Amino acid sequence: MGQGGNIGDTAQLIGCPVCDELHQLSRPDEGHRALCRCCGTVLITSRDRAGINILALSVAVMVLVIAATIFPFLSIDAAGIANRVSLWDVATSFRSGLLVLVSVATVLLIVLVPLMRTALLVYVIAPLEFDRPPLPRARGAFRTAQALRPWAMTEVFSIGCAVALVKVSDLAHLEFGPAFWMFSVLSLIVVVADRYLCSWSIWTALEEAEPT
Amino acid sequence: MTRAIDAGLVTCTECASVWPRGQGTCGRCGNALQSRHTRSLQRVWAFWLTGLLCYVPANLSPMLVTSTLTGTSANTIVGGAVEIAKHGDIGIAAIVLGASVAIPVAKFLAIAYLAVSVQRGSARSPAARLHLYEAVEFIGRWSMIDVFVVAILSALVQLSVVASIRPGPAALTFALSVIFTMLSARSFDTRLIWDEHNRKT
Numbered sequence: 001m002g003q004g005g006n007i008g009d010t011a012q013l014i015g016c017p018v019c020d021e022l023h024q025l026s027r028p029d030e031g032h033r034a035l036c037r038c039c040g041t042v043l044i045t046s047r048d049r050a051g052i053n054i055l056a057l058s059v060a061v062m063v064l065v066i067a068a069t070i071f072p073f074l075s076i077d078a079a080g081i082a083n084r085v086s087l088w089d090v091a092t093s094f095r096s097g098l099l100v101l102v103s104v105a106t107v108l109l110i111v112l113v114p115l116m117r118t119a120l121l122v123y124v125i126a127p128l129e130f131d132r133p134p135l136p137r138a139r140g141a142f143r144t145a146q147a148l149r150p151w152a153m154t155e156v157f158s159i160g161c162a163v164a165l166v167k168v169s170d171l172a173h174l175e176f177g178p179a180f181w182m183f184s185v186l187s188l189i190v191v192v193a194d195r196y197l198c199s200w201s202i203w204t205a206l207e208e209a210e211p212t
Numbered sequence: 213m214t215r216a217i218d219a220g221l222v223t224c225t226e227c228a229s230v231w232p233r234g235q236g237t238c239g240r241c242g243n244a245l246q247s248r249h250t251r252s253l254q255r256v257w258a259f260w261l262t263g264l265l266c267y268v269p270a271n272l273s274p275m276l277v278t279s280t281l282t283g284t285s286a287n288t289i290v291g292g293a294v295e296i297a298k299h300g301d302i303g304i305a306a307i308v309l310g311a312s313v314a315i316p317v318a319k320f321l322a323i324a325y326l327a328v329s330v331q332r333g334s335a336r337s338p339a340a341r342l343h344l345y346e347a348v349e350f351i352g353r354w355s356m357i358d359v360f361v362v363a364i365l366s367a368l369v370q371l372s373v374v375a376s377i378r379p380g381p382a383a384l385t386f387a388l389s390v391i392f393t394m395l396s397a398r399s400f401d402t403r404l405i406w407d408e409h410n411r412k413t
Contacts, residue, residue, distance in 0.1 A: 013230040015223025018342065020215045020403045022223075022230065038213060038406070039342055043228060074368055081371040093367035094379050102384050105391070106363050109356065139242045143226060150394065153360075156353050160360030166304045167296065167365060171280075171375055203227035203241050 014200070016041055045198035051129045051205075057193035058118040058125075064186040065115050065154075071179035074161075078172030087111070087179055114152040114190070120145035121197075128205045138206060146199060158187040215406065222247045248401055255399035256327050263392030264320060266385045271313075274380035276362060281373065286380060289313065289358065312358045312386070315351055319393050322348045323400070330404040338409045345405075348397050355390045359383055 014025045014034075021038035027046060028034045034044040047053075068087045075084040091110060094103040124142045127134050135141075161180065168174055216223045220233050226243035238245055249255075274286035287295060289312045297305035322344055328334075329341060362383045369377040 010221060010230045010232065013221075014228050015216045015221070015230045017223060017225040017228055018402045019338070019406045020217055020223055022214045022216050022219060022221070039339060074364070076368050076371070078371050079374045081374050083368060083370050085367045090364050090367040093363050094383065096378070099379055099381070099384055102359065102363070102379065102387050105387055106360065110360070143241060143243060146226065150349075150353060150398070153353055153356055156356050157360050159354075160357045161364060163304060163307060163357060164361045164364040164368070166301055167361065168369060171369065172371065199226070200228050203229070207240055 014043055016043060044200045045196075046201070047196060047198070050196045050198060050201065051125055053196045054121060054193055055125055055129055057189050057196070058121045060189050061118045061154075061186060061193065062115060062122075064182050064189070065111060065118075068179040068182045068186065069111055071182070072177035073179040073183070074165075074177060075175045076168065076172045084177065087183065109151060109153040110157045113148050114154050117145050117148045117152050120148075124206070125202065128202070128209055134206055134210050138210075142199075142202060142206070149194075152190070154183070154190045155187045158184055215410075217247050217403075217407075248403055248407070249399070252399055252401040252404065253327055253331065256323065256396050259392045259396035259399060260320065260323055260327070263389050263396055266389035266392060267316060267320070270382045270386035270389050273382045273385070275358070275382040275386065276365065277378045277380050278369075278375070279378075280375045288382065289386070308358065308361075311355055315355055316389065316393070319348055319352065319355075319397070323393070323396055326400060326405075330408045333408055333412060338405045341405050342402060345397070345400065345402055352390070352394045352397055355393075356387070359387045359390070 012025050014023050015021070016023070016036040016039060018041040019036060019039040021036055023034075023037065023043070026034070028044055030046055030048055032046055033042050034046075035041065036043055070086060070088070072084045073087045073090060075082065077083070087110070088107075091107040092103045094100060094106070120141045123135055124138045124145065127138070161183070165174060216230060221230050222233050222235065222245045223230055224238040224241060224243050224245055227238060227241040229238060229240045231238065231245060233247060235245055237243065271289055273288065274291075275289050276292060277284065277286045290309070293305045293308045293312075296308060325334075326341060326345055326348075329336070334341065362379045365377045366379045369375055
């Protein structure tokens with residue numbers, strides 16, 4: 001990025017949200033990133049097909065979260081007694097007293113927040129991708145989606161599964177259900193989708209599609 | 213090198229656009245504009261202290277209550293890890309200890325250091341402190357692993373009299389402690405690091 005010499009026109013400037021350094025705005029070439037010259041934060045990631053990729057991955061995440069919630073997740077048997085649970089059973093396993101709060105938090109973190117975030121992203125990005133005007137309140141929707149980002153804990157949960165498996169392995173025989181594999185794929189997709197998301201590009205696309 | 217604050221401008225922390233100082237909301241994304249988050253450090257310390265207060269009982273009360281044919285045992289976080297290690301799974305015990313003891317303690321120390329460093333000054337470079345902040349931000353969510361493990365185990369291991377696992381009260385206090393430390397780290401305005409650095413030079 002160039003030196004922030006001319007301060008007159010603020011539309012031609014981009015500020016680093018992390019360290020407040022000003023830069024002259026210049027879009028990086030396709031496949032490249034613009035970094036802050038002061039702290040190295042990624043300001044812009046330029047990818048031609050980012051929008052359609054995020055859309056595809058978001059839809060995949062929604063389908064997988066819903067499927068993983070319904071289908072059996074893990075099954076266990078010991079001494080002839082068996083038990084199968086779905087993701088929903090896992091998320092709601094804290095039933096006594098104040099521990100219900102932990103159930104509520106778990107449902108939010110591994111089911112509702114990831115679902116809500118991907119739904120919001122589709123709502124914002126789909127019209128942009130198909131050259132339609134943005135849907136009402138698209139800006140608020142994208143801000144909410146960005147704020148939810150750290151609270152969608154799909155990947156964390158999948159590592160939790162691995163630890164739990166080892167913990168019970170000497171207590172009982174354990175089998176993975178279809179939902180378990182879906183959830184493992186889901187975790188990978190979430191990580192990939194996050195790499196495509198450049199908030200600066202989406203804000204610019206929103207601005208160009210519907211100037212304020 | 214020009215910073216927005218020195219040029220009389222404000223950077224939107226959401227969409228990186230730049231506006232004249234005094235404007236209330238970003239004209240591009242609608243986010244509230246603040247040159248520096250007011251009371252950033254008060255919020256950091258408030259959430260930090262709440263998180264720490266939750267972390268103490270999380271380590272003293274049982275996380276898991278296991279009932280088998282031979283009896284009932286309640287395990288704290290550290291106790292559970294020791295149990296796993298006795299079974300020979302040193303690797304998993306290390307993961308559990310790392311995720312629920314080493315990482316939370318390191319996180320409390322790192323956030324406190326960052327907050328003190330912008331208040332009192334620090335010899336470390338801003339870049340080094342930003343790396344520390346990014347590490348805290350990245351790692352914060354992974355402490356929830358232990359809560360999820362308890363959720364999975366107590367849903368799955370319900371085999372009537374043979375074996376059953378129930379969550380203990382530490383599951384709640386530990387989850388709260390993780391959530392409050394995440395909030396504490398997110399309240400920290402990283403731009404303060406450079407403010408402090410520029411004051412000095």
